[in-house]
Amino acid sequence: MKENRGSFSGKLGVVAVAAGSAVGLGNIWRFPYIAGENGGGAFLIVYLIFVFLIGVPVMLSEFAIGRRAGCNAYGTFKRLSPKGGWWLVGLMGIIAAIMIFSFYGTVAGWTLEYVKKSICNDFVGQDDAALAQIFGDFTSQPVMPTVWMIIFVALTSLVILFGVEKGIEKVSKLLMPILLVLIIAICVRAVTLPNASKGLEFLFKPDWSSLTFKGVLMALGQAAFSLSIGMGTMITYGSYIKKDTPLASTAIEIATCDTVVALLGAIMVFPTLAFLGAESAGGPGLVFITLPAIFQAMPGGYIFAILFFLLLSVAALTSTISLLEVPVAFLVDEFKMSRKKATLLSSSVIIFLGVFCTLSFGLLSDFTIFGKTIFDLFDYTTANIMLTFGALLIVIYVGWFFGRKKFIEELTAGGKGNVKLAKFISILVKFVAPVGIGLVAIGSLVIGGIV
Numbered sequence: 001m002k003e004n005r006g007s008f009s010g011k012l013g014v015v016a017v018a019a020g021s022a023v024g025l026g027n028i029w030r031f032p033y034i035a036g037e038n039g040g041g042a043f044l045i046v047y048l049i050f051v052f053l054i055g056v057p058v059m060l061s062e063f064a065i066g067r068r069a070g071c072n073a074y075g076t077f078k079r080l081s082p083k084g085g086w087w088l089v090g091l092m093g094i095i096a097a098i099m100i101f102s103f104y105g106t107v108a109g110w111t112l113e114y115v116k117k118s119i120c121n122d123f124v125g126q127d128d129a130a131l132a133q134i135f136g137d138f139t140s141q142p143v144m145p146t147v148w149m150i151i152f153v154a155l156t157s158l159v160i161l162f163g164v165e166k167g168i169e170k171v172s173k174l175l176m177p178i179l180l181v182l183i184i185a186i187c188v189r190a191v192t193l194p195n196a197s198k199g200l201e202f203l204f205k206p207d208w209s210s211l212t213f214k215g216v217l218m219a220l221g222q223a224a225f226s227l228s229i230g231m232g233t234m235i236t237y238g239s240y241i242k243k244d245t246p247l248a249s250t251a252i253e254i255a256t257c258d259t260v261v262a263l264l265g266a267i268m269v270f271p272t273l274a275f276l277g278a279e280s281a282g283g284p285g286l287v288f289i290t291l292p293a294i295f296q297a298m299p300g301g302y303i304f305a306i307l308f309f310l311l312l313s314v315a316a317l318t319s320t321i322s323l324l325e326v327p328v329a330f331l332v333d334e335f336k337m338s339r340k341k342a343t344l345l346s347s348s349v350i351i352f353l354g355v356f357c358t359l360s361f362g363l364l365s366d367f368t369i370f371g372k373t374i375f376d377l378f379d380y381t382t383a384n385i386m387l388t389f390g391a392l393l394i395v396i397y398v399g400w401f402f403g404r405k406k407f408i409e410e411l412t413a414g415g416k417g418n419v420k421l422a423k424f425i426s427i428l429v430k431f432v433a434p435v436g437i438g439l440v441a442i443g444s445l446v447i448g449g450i451v
């Protein structure tokens with residue numbers, strides 16, 4: 001099976017593609033609103049600790065086993081450990097990928113609408129209340145948000161069908177740096193707005209009393225979500241990494257890119273929010289309300305808005321590609337399905353579920369399970385429960401069952417990379433990450449009383 005798999009062209013290619021998966025709506029859309037709802041500065045510190053002490057080890061565990069087995073998320077476990085129920089971890093990952101794409105597609109669809117709105121100059125002269133109204137009016141409609149979501153899933157399917165590796169690699173290498181430049185320019189404007197310091201204070205001055213156990217769990221869930229770990233995206237991508245690429249430094253670079261973009265995302269949002277006079281909070285509409293406000297306060301804001309939402313859609317696309325690749329690789333490898341059939345089947349299921357997520361902001365807004373709309377339920381359950389649990393099982397598997405020698409071999413590409421670093425990471429994988437994730441999970445269940 002290994003022979004006919006494509007592969008990324010060396011280390012820069014891996015970093016570009018995996019960072020393309022990691023950097024997406026999770027950084028720009030989800031991070032600011034989750035950080036805002038959970039206290040800002042204190043949340044941020046916990047988040048950073050989780051990214052590097054837990055996230056990087058989990059990512060490396062995924063890369064290592066994926067490359068070793070040369071296989072999809074489910075098949076990797078099945079091949080490395082035919083006995084025992086480890087394949088269930090892979091299967092849960094495939095289900096998580098489908099669920100994540102279902103609600104992610106809704107938000108990705110919004111970004112397409114916002115490209116259109118930017119072109120039509122719909123935001124000009126609107127204050128924050130009007131911008132919130134525009135957002136609410138659009139997302140609560142039944143038809144257009146659904147159409148955009150379907151267009152987005154279809155676009156992703158097209159990329160998946162027409163050669164993944166070289167396509168995503170090129171797009172990620174070319175467009176992601178442009179997005180970064182735009183974001184930095186927007187940040188410069190954000191921090192020079194009147195009142196910006198209040199927003200920055202909220203983000204960088206930790207107020208520990210505002211952090212709850214639930215907030216800690218959400219920080220872990222957000223770290224997993226943002227790094228695309230805990231469900232097999234990185235296992236699947238690991239299977240495309242060449243044998244001579246040392247993994248350890250690769251993962252650190254990816255996590256750094258991802259974290260920088262998340263931080264910049266928050267630096268765009270919170271000063272703008274302070275400028276608008278709104279407190280914190282915001283919910284899923286946060287960036288869609290604050291960013292149009294900042295574009296109006298920028299010279300060339302019209303062009304900025306169009307380019308920004310366009311590139312944000314591309315960033316979302318490089319992420320959804322990595323999500324769709326998980327069930328597709330599974331169906332192709334395990335059921336010998338053609339790529340075309342596998343893509344059609346997976347995207348149909350995603351669109352079906354996606355319709356319910358999209359309608360959660362309108363027609364189905366009163367339909368709740370455990371007090372959450374379907375969108376919120378998918379968002380909350382995947383990030384905070386499935387990814388967290390998946391990450392826990394993956395580090396337990398690699399730390400205690402896969403074999404330390406093999407793991408270090410993979411991390412250093414057979415001794416080429418930094419061996420000391422690899423040994424340190426193997427300790428994180430074996431002890432620190434499982435204990436850390438376990439404590440957060442137990443703590444939030446017992447003390448936080450959340451399920």
Ligand code: TRP
Pocket residue numbers: 021022023024025026027100224225226227228229230231233319320322323387
């Ligand atoms: N990390 C992506 C983002 O931040 C979303 C994503 C892509 C993802 N693949 C994933 C999340 C796998 C969890 C698991 O936008």
